[in-house]
Amino acid sequence: MKCLIINGSPRKGNTWALTMLVKENIQKLAPDMEFEEIQLKDLDLPFCTDCSLCFRKGHLYCPHHEVMQNIMDKISEADGVILSVTCYQFNVPALTKNFADHMCFMLHRPRYYNKKALIVSTAGGYGANGTTKYMEGTFRGWGFNKCYQLPVNSISWNNYKPTQKDIEKCRKVTEKFYNDLSSRKLHPPKFGILIPFNLFRGMSKDYKPGTEYESRDGTYWDESGLADKTYFPLVPLPIHKRLFGNMFYFIAKKVSGKMIVTYKK
Ligand SMILES: Cc1cc2nc3c(=O)[nH]c(=O)nc-3n(C[C@H](O)[C@H](O)[C@H](O)COP(=O)(O)O)c2cc1C
Known part of the structure; x- marks a missing residue:
């Protein structure tokens, strides 16, 4: 099986540290799991220009199609997607929002019905829940069958050390995500x-x-x-x-x- 990890934050900071804990947990459960990473910040995806060509003519006409198609292909090839996304102003950073804007046409034309996701987020003190919830709705709109959420308060700017409680929460959520992924069971839509x-x-x-x-x-x-x-x-x-x-x-x-x-x- 294959997991695609998308880093939707501008750095490999607190959220990335928690995401790496998720990865370790999965590796313990499934040593043969393949991982691939996308660092959104390295893709230089320009802002969505509101040309609406994706809605009207199709996403192949998006002026940023080459960058986007690469991400879409990697999602298609994966069984599961882990999105690592920090909380800025109680929501996702612009980097992730811009990526989501480019995928918005999928609300009209959903796909990914057999994919499952895990959304990981950290906030200093408040907002991680809202951030993962927002992305859960977004992924479901694209067709994702199930989205698990791991929101955590880091109480830190750049030196997050997961507490015992966080480690346990991470273990439980990861286990649920992995078990569901490996079962290949598809759940009825909401x-x-x-x-x-x-x-x-x-x-x-x-x-x-x-x-x-x-x-x-x-x-x-x-x-x-x-x-x-x-x-x-x-x-x-x-x-x-x-x-x-x-x-x-x-x-x-x-x-x-x-x-x-x-x-x-
Ligand atoms: C621009 C910006 C906005 C932030 N907004 C929030 C916020 O709304 N709520 C909060 O609790 N922490 C907020 N923080 C703190 C980060 O969410 C927190 O430190 C997080 O763990 C950083 O994760 P990262 O290292 O993966 O970026 C903000 C930080 C920055 C730089």
């Missing part, structure tokens, strides 16, 4: 994930080639075989969630022609 999935699926018919506002959304759902699926077919979906998702699909299908959305303009 209700909140079925809403955007089915809204964008339902609206996609109004963006097909030849329509007034054709966009990549209009081809993605057919090409991926998801146009007639309430969720990714390999992910279990209980009947009540199926009904819930389909309700949003039918609403979206009905009203999308009358809706004004940004890229119609």
Whole structure:
């Protein structure tokens, strides 16, 4: 199995130290686990320019596509992703937000349904929970099947020494993440994930080639075989969630022609 570690912080500091503890824990559980690292700061990814080409024409048209495709490929090749991200102003640093902005089109066209993530964050005293929670929602929006969170208060600027309590918390969360990863079990999606999935699926018919506002959304759902699926077919979906998702699909299908959305303009 393969784990991709993404460092979304501008340095290898407190959060990186905790992430390396996670890595050691996994190595103890699975000595043959392969690891690959991405240091976002070394990629020189320019800021998202709001050109919206990813939404309208497809992510291949992003002016920063080469950098982004490399990251996307590495995520696709991995079984699990560990995001190491410090807390700045109760949220992620600009480096990670910029990366997430470049991936935002996936809210319209999700993938990664068989990937699981672990989000690691440290804050001096307050905000690590909000930071991991924010990224959990983001990863789920991209299609990730499950996201574990490890938020910790470092009570330190640059000299974090994990307490016994932190070490134990890290061990438990890592174990859960690894056990889930190795089980290869896919979990049913949350209700909140079925809403955007089915809204964008339902609206996609109004963006097909030849329509007034054709966009990549209009081809993605057919090409991926998801146009007639309430969720990714390999992910279990209980009947009540199926009904819930389909309700949003039918609403979206009905009203999308009358809706004004940004890229119609
Ligand atoms: C720009 C900046 C913003 C920060 N914002 C917060 C914050 O909102 N809450 C907090 O408790 N600590 C905050 N801190 C402290 C760091 O989150 C904390 O020291 C963290 O452990 C540093 O992790 P790192 O070494 O991985 O960057 C901030 C530090 C910086 C440099």
